Amino acid sequence: MNKPLLYAFILAFVSCGTKVKKSPNVFFAGEIVNPTSEYVVLFKNEVIIDSAKLDSDNRFSIRLDSAVEGLYHFDHHPELQYIYLEQGDSLMIRLNTEDFDESLIFSGRGEEINNFLLDMFLSTEEELPLIYSYSHLQPAQFDHKIDSLQDLKTSALKELRKEVDLSNNAILIAQASIIYNYYTYKEKYPFWNRRITGEKAIPDLDEKFYDYRKTLDYNIDELAYHRYYYNFLKTHFDNLSYMHCVTGCHVKHLEVVSNKLHFNQHKLKLIDSLVNTKNLRDNLFRSVAIDYLLNVHDSEENNNEFIADFKKYSPNNRHIKEIEAVYQGVKNMQPGKKLPEILVMDSGGNKIALQDIAENDTNTVFYFWSGTQKLHFENISRRVNQLKKIKPKFTFIGINCNTEMKRWQSMLITNQLDLDYQYRTDDFENLKNNLVIGGLNKGIITKDGLIVDAFADLYSSF
CATH class of the missing domain: 2.60.40.10 (Immunoglobulins)
Structure with a gap:
């Protein structure tokens, strides 16, 4: 990060002196x-x-x-x-x-603190590739790089505080926007290092590498909805669970990777033992559940066992209706079943059921896109065109989400998409919950109207 530029950004929005808010x-x-x-x-x-x-x-x-x-x-x-x-x-x-x-x-x-927080967000997004590139370094070298970047942002906050009278809570939020990103990078470092170097084992870390863990507070209620604090805790529990499984449960790396049920059960147990704040507990338990149900694609037996453990550790979770809906959705999207009763609209505004579309073709792949994510739309369109050549016997059906009707119609014409194979929904939440859509790279493969793979990925499943 360019330190003078960061200061200039902050000071440009700062008014001298203390502001009295009556x-x-x-x-x-x-x-x-x-x-x-x-x-x-x-x-x-x-x-x-x-x-x-x-x-x-x-x-x-x-x-x-x-x-x-x-x-x-x-x-x-x-x-x-x-x-x-x-x-x-x-x-x-x-x-x-x-x-x-x-x-x-x-x-x-109120501009000063908000422009500072926005700048922290933008710089975090921009510096991630740089941080990842550092992960090939030895632990001490990586640690030094990370600490140097953190010091720059901490100095910028000190400069802001000289010019503006910030409340204690604003300072807490600003500090959290700095430190927890760098804690997260340190939690990810051993796994990034193994990936980037091709080593089978993670690097040996000295006692000082995780020094910040000695003073960690797992129950800062004011930060329960702070993106960086929350994301740090999720990564931290991933790391702790992995290490505990390898050392305490005496399982090897490959077993931890393959036995996702055990790994996620371990995470539930750790969160239960360390987090007491209701909001954080509920959110972290939800995160584990949603991640497991959407991404692991485990057997129905294992899913049932996981949900039983979830309810044991978090019986009054305020997200339970959402988790139950995803759990039921996963059960409904198993191979051999018909698609849920979902209506979509064609380019003329006529409603049609997904199941009717699937039954019209022997082999069908449903994919999803949004007009508000331009880069994703371009990438997914390019990928679908590639797949049409690789899989000529398959029919590819695009389902648009989150785009107003006229804009969607305009995009179809501008991008020369075949109107016979494009549909949209006005109710993305219903579509997302029933089809268990965790990301827009998802594909649903059907054959003769029945589900073959409801959790395919357009980039890795073909």
Whole structure:
């Protein structure tokens, strides 16, 4: 990271002196260029606080009589970004959905901390390939590189604090946006190193490499919905579970990799023993469950055993309805079964069942794309064209998600897609839950109307 540039970015949005915030009200407003939805929705954690419809100039405004100080996020479907709000804030944003995060700018009262947090987010996204490239280094060298980058950002925060009177909670959020990224990199390092070097074993790490673990707090409620703290904990428990399985359960690396049920059961047990905060417990247990159900594709017997353990450790999990729905969806999408009763629309707006589409062709592959993810759309279109040549006996059916009807129709024509093989849905949540869609690289293969593989990947399953 270029330190002077980072300082310049921060100081450009800083007003000298301390700002006195007398009013309990909060004003949040802005302009969305190239909107992808009619609304902007403001959330605190998982709760909708308020929403506003865009006017004819694509502007919105939300006024709160009072606000709990802390981290929020605003949603302009299908994108979202985090913001920090305190009483008295009058925060304005402007962004272009074609470059959502990079174009976002905050102004007004509360701009300083929000522009800093946004800069931390953007720099984290940009530096990840660099961090990964360092993973071929020896542990001490990697550690030094990581600490140097962390020091630069910590210094930038110190400079901001000289210019702006930040609350203790704002400082906590800002510090978390720095340190937990670098903790995450250290948790991933041994596995990255083994992958990039081709070694069979992970490198030996001295006692100092994980020094930060000695002071870890697994129960910071204010950070329960902080993306970097939460992501760190998920990676940390992955690492701990792997190491415990290898040393404590006396299983070899390949057994840990292959026995996903045991590995995920171990994670549930560790989370139960270390995390007491309700929000974090529920979210971390949910993460393990969703990851296992969507990505492992285990036998029905093992799935049943996992769910029984999940309910034992987290009987009152507030995400239980979602997890039960995914669990049932996985059961319904087993080989030999028919597709769930899902309706989609053709280019003329006519509704048709997925099962009817599948029965029209002997071999069918359903794939998914979104008009709001331009790069993914280009990549998936290119991949489908390749597969059509590799698998000429298969019919490839595109299902669009999260794109307004007229825009979708325009994209079909502009990109010369065959209208007979393209459909869309207005209810992505229903489609996602019933078809168990964990990512848009997913493919569903059917033969004679019956499921062959409901969890195929367009890049690795053919």
